[in-house]
Amino acid sequence: MLPLKNDLFLRALKCERVERTPVWIMRQAGRYLPEYRETRKKAGDFMSLCRSPEMATEVTLQPLDRFDLDAAILFSDILTIPDAMGLGLYFEEGEGPKFKRPLDNRKKIGELRVPEVHTELGYVFEAVRSIKKALAGRVPLIGFSGSPWTLASYMVEGQSSRDFKRVKGLIYDAPEDAHQLLDVLSETVYLYLKAQVEAGADAVQIFDTWGGQLAYDAYHDFSLKYMEQILKQLASDPVTQNVPTILFTKGGAVWLDSLANSGASALGFDWTVSFDRVLNKIPANMAFQGNLDPAILRCQDHVIQAEADRVLNSVGGRPGHIFNLGHGITPDIRPEAVSVLLARIAETSTNIRSQ
Amino acid sequence: MLPLKNDLFLRALKCERVERTPVWIMRQAGRYLPEYRETRKKAGDFMSLCRSPEMATEVTLQPLDRFDLDAAILFSDILTIPDAMGLGLYFEEGEGPKFKRPLDNRKKIGELRVPEVHTELGYVFEAVRSIKKALAGRVPLIGFSGSPWTLASYMVEGQSSRDFKRVKGLIYDAPEDAHQLLDVLSETVYLYLKAQVEAGADAVQIFDTWGGQLAYDAYHDFSLKYMEQILKQLASDPVTQNVPTILFTKGGAVWLDSLANSGASALGFDWTVSFDRVLNKIPANMAFQGNLDPAILRCQDHVIQAEADRVLNSVGGRPGHIFNLGHGITPDIRPEAVSVLLARIAETSTNIRSQ
Numbered sequence: 001m002l003p004l005k006n007d008l009f010l011r012a013l014k015c016e017r018v019e020r021t022p023v024w025i026m027r028q029a030g031r032y033l034p035e036y037r038e039t040r041k042k043a044g045d046f047m048s049l050c051r052s053p054e055m056a057t058e059v060t061l062q063p064l065d066r067f068d069l070d071a072a073i074l075f076s077d078i079l080t081i082p083d084a085m086g087l088g089l090y091f092e093e094g095e096g097p098k099f100k101r102p103l104d105n106r107k108k109i110g111e112l113r114v115p116e117v118h119t120e121l122g123y124v125f126e127a128v129r130s131i132k133k134a135l136a137g138r139v140p141l142i143g144f145s146g147s148p149w150t151l152a153s154y155m156v157e158g159q160s161s162r163d164f165k166r167v168k169g170l171i172y173d174a175p176e177d178a179h180q181l182l183d184v185l186s187e188t189v190y191l192y193l194k195a196q197v198e199a200g201a202d203a204v205q206i207f208d209t210w211g212g213q214l215a216y217d218a219y220h221d222f223s224l225k226y227m228e229q230i231l232k233q234l235a236s237d238p239v240t241q242n243v244p245t246i247l248f249t250k251g252g253a254v255w256l257d258s259l260a261n262s263g264a265s266a267l268g269f270d271w272t273v274s275f276d277r278v279l280n281k282i283p284a285n286m287a288f289q290g291n292l293d294p295a296i297l298r299c300q301d302h303v304i305q306a307e308a309d310r311v312l313n314s315v316g317g318r319p320g321h322i323f324n325l326g327h328g329i330t331p332d333i334r335p336e337a338v339s340v341l342l343a344r345i346a347e348t349s350t351n352i353r354s355q
Numbered sequence: 356m357l358p359l360k361n362d363l364f365l366r367a368l369k370c371e372r373v374e375r376t377p378v379w380i381m382r383q384a385g386r387y388l389p390e391y392r393e394t395r396k397k398a399g400d401f402m403s404l405c406r407s408p409e410m411a412t413e414v415t416l417q418p419l420d421r422f423d424l425d426a427a428i429l430f431s432d433i434l435t436i437p438d439a440m441g442l443g444l445y446f447e448e449g450e451g452p453k454f455k456r457p458l459d460n461r462k463k464i465g466e467l468r469v470p471e472v473h474t475e476l477g478y479v480f481e482a483v484r485s486i487k488k489a490l491a492g493r494v495p496l497i498g499f500s501g502s503p504w505t506l507a508s509y510m511v512e513g514q515s516s517r518d519f520k521r522v523k524g525l526i527y528d529a530p531e532d533a534h535q536l537l538d539v540l541s542e543t544v545y546l547y548l549k550a551q552v553e554a555g556a557d558a559v560q561i562f563d564t565w566g567g568q569l570a571y572d573a574y575h576d577f578s579l580k581y582m583e584q585i586l587k588q589l590a591s592d593p594v595t596q597n598v599p600t601i602l603f604t605k606g607g608a609v610w611l612d613s614l615a616n617s618g619a620s621a622l623g624f625d626w627t628v629s630f631d632r633v634l635n636k637i638p639a640n641m642a643f644q645g646n647l648d649p650a651i652l653r654c655q656d657h658v659i660q661a662e663a664d665r666v667l668n669s670v671g672g673r674p675g676h677i678f679n680l681g682h683g684i685t686p687d688i689r690p691e692a693v694s695v696l697l698a699r700i701a702e703t704s705t706n707i708r709s710q
Contacts, residue, residue, distance in 0.1 A: 163685065165650065173654045215662075251606065298520060332520075
């Protein structure tokens with residue numbers, strides 16, 4: 001492995017002093033980039049793009065060639081695991097992900113097994129190896145997975161949901177089945193993240209997109225518990241024990257006290273919190289990531305600059321901040337808006353961090 | 356006015372001792388009731404139902420005839436105000452509300468005026484008077500309005516939105532225009548709620564359905580500020596000063612410290628919080644409402660009972676609790692599930708409150 005030329009992101013994850021706040025953007029390789037849309041067209045459908053290590057490498061590096069970002073993130077989908085379990089992931093134009101064979105009855109849950117990740121998901125690890133090679137130490141590479149609860153939600157609903165009817169029915173009406181499903185998913189996520197690390201990922205993020213839809217206690221029992229289990233396995237495995245972990249529950253601030261004890265290296269936050277109100281509730285050695293509202297990127301340059309400053313000022317000089325949006329960047333954003341954002345983060349955070 | 360036969364709800368709002376926890380259900384008059392669907396069919400479209408005081412009275416009373424509820428809520432829509440402002444509210448089957456003439460340019464915002472509520476929204480106050488007469492003191496009647504921010508969101512987006520692109524663009528790119536719009540809406544909401552009280556409403560609730568979509572500071576500046584303005588006007592107006600107010604921001608727990616100082620008589624909560632974790636942060640004389648996940652009502656009876664107990668136990672004996680769901684009841688719920696819920700609330704809360 002080549003030594004990293006830019007290790008700001010990893011240093012911030014360890015809460016070390018940095019001269020500038022590192023930044024990456026959720027969905028930074030995506031439809032807002034014309035070069036991405038070109039590759040996407042070439043690939044045909046979305047999953048073919050994910051399944052081709054060459055094309056996944058190409059799109060992973062596109063935002064790095066355009067912008068001064070401090071980390072790359074593996075280009076893939078959060079639903080590769082259910083797909084590997086045989087649910088048949090597909091995408092319809094203009095709609096979210098869907099499954100051909102959703103978990104629409106309990107028998108199917110009982111039959112679910114931890115897949116042989118190295119074969120079933122081998123294309124992902126090949127992509128990681130290919131991306132690492134192409135990066136040649138420019139910046140660290142982030143691996144990722146959906147959280148067990150988020151995966152289960154899609155698997156049981158069969159697609160995106162507004163009210164999570166079916167999966168909430170499962171956890172309340174048949175909690176044993178729900179736990180069985182979440183156990184299989186947790187074991188798989190652990191093996192999946194471990195294999196990404198073996199292939200070269202420098203850090204991993206768990207995306208708990210739908211945890212914030214749960215009732216207070218249900219979040220603990222059906223989402224956080226399983227993420228903690230994964231974090232624990234990663235921490236006690238020699239292969240992964242030194243790899244930083246980022247846990248991001250959208251809308252998770254309600255569970256801040258619990259998240260602070262989750263064992264993650266860093267927590268991701270959305271824009272509904274102000275860092276100056278929450279940082280006193282997390283340990284000094286825990287890093288934190290976020291949290292600009294992606295809607296800001298649709299605004300005028302001076303607004304982007306002012307709102308970037310607002311986030312940075314809410315952190316002040318505290319070590320451990322990784323700048324990001326509070327959720328993924330959307331397809332309608334001008335790429336120039338990202339340049340404006342990154343320039344401002346560099347300028348303001350250098351000023352703050354040099355004081 | 357006839358004296359109330361059941362004043363549990365109003366006593367709980369004043370944080371007085373009650374022998375049983377009062378309960379009402381957001382959207383309790385709605386599509387889950389076959390008798391509602393009958394009246395709705397008779398009415399033709401949804402707004403005709405809202406505009407007919409006779410039919411609005413009929414559907415407002417339907418859930419009270421079926422269940423032991425402790426309050427009635429005016430049957431109406433949260434978007435009557437924008438409709439009265441000329442935006443042309445309509446509903447398409449299976450979709451949310453839409454406007455024929457959304458606020459899609461700034462000139463339209465400048466031209467917006469506070470409507471003559473007594474004429475433009477006279478049908479609402481007529482419905483209140485008619486409902487009060489029909490209730491004949493059985494239970495108190497709740498009046499309501501959408502919050503200025505929630506109304507503005509629909510008006511600017513033209514319909515329900517996933518990312519609130521346009522209205523967030525407005526508040527960040529043209530904050531003066533946004534404040535002008537929210538000022539006109541706040542004044543209108545105040546006059547609208549006041550007229551509902553004059554017509555007989557015993558309490559009023561402000562529904563801030565979309566406040567929780569805002570960034571931490573933006574919520575204060577563009578949603579809470581205007582709700583506080585309304586609460587202040589109501590509190591200093593001799594007509595409304597003794598009428599209890601309920602403020603409900605979906606996803607609002609992040610702003611609990613601010614909400615605790617809002618001046619509302621009661622705060623509504625969704626299911627992402629547990630009362631035992633939040634009640635120490637609100638004043639002893641502030642009531643609180645909620646917070647069962649509506650998804651629970653799709654589950655087996657023993658689940659409904661256990662989860663009702665969980666909410667009641669999270670409150671314990673503290674005065675000021677009004678049981679409700681954390682959001683509106685959905686059309687797919689069996690009416691029998693509501694009976695199960697209400698019986699359990701009565702039983703458990705009587706046990707807790709008699710200790």
